[in-house]
Amino acid sequence: MKRNPLFLALAAVLLFATTAAAQPGYGSDNSLRFRVGMFSPDGDSAYWDENFTTFTGDEDDFRDASLGVDFLYGLGSGGVLLSADFYESVEEQAYRDFVDFDGFDIVHETRLSVNSVTLGYMFQFARGSRVSPYVGAGGGVYLWELEERGDFIDFFPVDPELFNAVFEDDGEAFGWYWLAGLEFAVSPQWGAFVEARGQDVDDELSGDFDGFGDIDLSGLNVAGGVSFTF
Secondary structure (H helix, E strand, C coil): CCCHHHHHHHHHHHHHHHHHHHCCCCCCCEEEEEEEEEEEECCHHHHHHHHHHHHHCHHHHHHHEEEEEEEEEEEEEEEEEEEEEEEEEEEEEEEEEEEECCCCCCEEEEEEEEEEEEEEEECCCCCCEEEEEEEEEEEEEEEEEEEEEEEEEEEEEEEEEEEEEEEEEEEEEEEEEEEEEEEEECCCCCEEEEEEEEECCCEECCHHHHCCEEHHHHHHHEEEEEEEEE
């Protein structure tokens, strides 16, 4: 399992923010930002092409909720952005062209999770105004897990057979992201924002999926949230 480092990273974001707030001279340049959004994976790789050819569904079925937290270390009109993001989707899939001996679908669950720790820079065009557009970019480490659990067909015997199995793989990949959004000042300390954040990440499958090529972990995250400036 690869999740523990992400929870440690989230704790590090909050610890760093608390430490920064306690230091003299930081003023009101820094902020904590909490996001809830919807991540839409691109599904553009050899694994996904084979998956959606063989089984029901497409990349839109893996559109699911995401959570994120940022610490913005203010530097003039922008700042350094340390982020942790969390996404997971579980979808039921069935063979497109085959059913079991009773005519029922042959079903399994596919679970994909992508969690990340990234570092970037965010530029705010009208910092201190009631409405402030912003853009940014950065990169970091994306930790992913893929699992297929359920019933499958073994095509190699003379008479194909059904079997139940769990196939798993996980890994870490470096990727980059861009973001653009609008922040609305609610008070001197509190704000609300909406943003779009796209990521470009892929990795080579191994383990139980060895030989299936690359898995595309790219996609678009559209989110809204609140910010606290200190």
